[in-house]
Amino acid sequence: MYRALDDETRRLVLDELAARDGQTLFEICSTLATRHGLTLTRQAISQHLGVLEDAGLLRTERRGRSKFHYFTPAPLAEIARRWPLPERTTP
Template sequence: MVTVFRALDDQTRRVILDELAASDGKTLFEICSILTTRHGLGLTRQAISQHLGLLESAGLVVTERRGRSKFHYFNPVPLSEITRRWPITERND
């Protein structure tokens, strides 16, 4: 769970997750383009690749290779494990 919190501790990684949650199955090129055009983030492909690697090691992103392309998908399971640990309860204040 520590790796999930560390992965979420960066604004760029949260933006990447937001974009993958909105539309799954993007290549590194597509992610780079979206971050530049929609969010004004001028990061190198290497920097974005490192962010994706950290998200993948935290289990928040899974990948699939098809030919020479690698597609990235959002995986919400680690986030649901957090909500199971600390469930939201209604308060009657």
């Protein structure tokens, strides 16, 4: 999962899916191009999506010829639960 989050493009993809879940590859490519100026090929974005899916950070659903991508925040929540920060007081 850490390798998946190490890439800025993948973090942007997760940000966009968190903002609007259930996007197709075409929608994700269009959003990245218009909002972030990323002009990557569909194949490159598809590879990024595969890494995120393998890490458990997104899931996909096929409907007809379309494949929809959904953000899965559970792995990130597990990290937050694993290392809780104690209350800090400023000196």
